[in-house]
Amino acid sequence: MRVLLTGGAGYIGSHTALVLLENGLDIVVLDNLDNSNPESLRRVEELTGRQAPLIVGDCTDEKTVASVFEQFRPDAVIHFAGLKAVGESVQKPLNYYQNNLDATMTLCRVMPKYDCRVLVFSSSATVYGTNQKMPLREDFPTGCTNPYGWTKWISERILTDVAAADPTRSFVLLRYFNPIGAHESGRIGEDPSGIPNNLMPFICQVASGKLDHLRVFGNDYPTRDGTGERDYIHVMDLAEGHLAALNYAKHHSGVEIFNLGTGTPYSVLDIVSSFEKANGVKIPYEITPRRPGDIAVCYADATRARDLLHWTAQRDLTAMCKDAWNWQKQNPNGY
Numbered sequence: 001m002r003v004l005l006t007g008g009a010g011y012i013g014s015h016t017a018l019v020l021l022e023n024g025l026d027i028v029v030l031d032n033l034d035n036s037n038p039e040s041l042r043r044v045e046e047l048t049g050r051q052a053p054l055i056v057g058d059c060t061d062e063k064t065v066a067s068v069f070e071q072f073r074p075d076a077v078i079h080f081a082g083l084k085a086v087g088e089s090v091q092k093p094l095n096y097y098q099n100n101l102d103a104t105m106t107l108c109r110v111m112p113k114y115d116c117r118v119l120v121f122s123s124s125a126t127v128y129g130t131n132q133k134m135p136l137r138e139d140f141p142t143g144c145t146n147p148y149g150w151t152k153w154i155s156e157r158i159l160t161d162v163a164a165a166d167p168t169r170s171f172v173l174l175r176y177f178n179p180i181g182a183h184e185s186g187r188i189g190e191d192p193s194g195i196p197n198n199l200m201p202f203i204c205q206v207a208s209g210k211l212d213h214l215r216v217f218g219n220d221y222p223t224r225d226g227t228g229e230r231d232y233i234h235v236m237d238l239a240e241g242h243l244a245a246l247n248y249a250k251h252h253s254g255v256e257i258f259n260l261g262t263g264t265p266y267s268v269l270d271i272v273s274s275f276e277k278a279n280g281v282k283i284p285y286e287i288t289p290r291r292p293g294d295i296a297v298c299y300a301d302a303t304r305a306r307d308l309l310h311w312t313a314q315r316d317l318t319a320m321c322k323d324a325w326n327w328q329k330q331n332p333n334g335y
């Protein structure tokens, strides 16, 4: 079986590429390298001893996508390609709608021409919007607060409608919670450009001395210690969730939605203290006002993935902190 990974040179895509190759699947990656470096796939090849062919091209371009199908005849697609910076999406909404929605629609148009019916889509917990009961279940109401989130929400809608119009299609929508960490080798990991927005890459850069302290965005939330709580998931567990989703999609049709999280919330201060303990480094921090748009708590009910995909996250917070730091230490300037 060959799987096309759009956006497969990126953070989650490269870890998934590794898991698929290690499990005997063949892959091909289509990535425009807008937010990634081909070195990630070179290292995947080095770690697995298998080929990870990369086609540098845009997933919104129908000719390019068709030529990849013509050459590689993939049996399934995992669609990671997308712009993902929430703040930037507020500044440049049209870029986000155009890139993220065109990519999804282009794949939907090209796939049936090559008799490819299985697609796994990178969605996000952000589609649950705000004011929800926790833990979040897949059948809860949805809604978003920024253009990035809406591109995920609308892509889910498009895929649901396309599958309804053609019952032979099989689409799995994966709502990721907060992926962190890196492959245990420290050879591949998250390589944000500029100053990181997300908590774990920011902490790693404080630990390495690149940034002098962490700003903790608010300690007046209604949580155990007042700081925001999230469902952090090791990127290798997330990658393995994609393999489980592919196996599920092969034997089903229609659309299924799964949360991929651990089901356990940790606060910002939990992450800081686990990181310090796991790695023996100090993370200086100051408490600052809340970051606009943040919610207090967000975590998954992950029972549906357990019951139907036979998948649960295996790695704990200590492993997430160790692996994130191992990657950062070995690659202080990324790839």
Ligand code: NAD
Pocket (backbone or CB within 6 Å): 006, 007, 008, 009, 010, 011, 012, 013, 030, 031, 032, 033, 034, 035, 036, 037, 057, 058, 059, 060, 079, 080, 081, 082, 083, 084, 099, 103, 122, 123, 124, 125, 176, 177, 178, 179
């Ligand atoms: P990433 O930026 O590392 O990877 C995305 C990849 O897509 C990049 O390599 C980029 O170059 C590529 N890309 C973007 N637009 C493209 C296009 N039009 N054609 C070809 N390639 C294109 O991001 P990631 O963290 O690996 O995320 C992967 C997917 O998961 C994204 O769709 C993202 O929105 C989603 N997601 C990520 C998170 C997270 O916290 N990292 C959470 C929820 C959902």
Ligand code: UDP
Pocket (backbone or CB within 6 Å): 178, 197, 198, 199, 200, 202, 214, 215, 216, 217, 218, 227, 228, 229, 230, 268, 291, 294
């Ligand atoms: N956070 C923080 N300081 C930072 C980055 C993040 O205190 O420099 C907090 C943020 O308020 C949230 C949590 O860490 O409670 C996770 O934020 P992140 O941006 O990693 O993910 P999000 O859940 O917002 O997508």
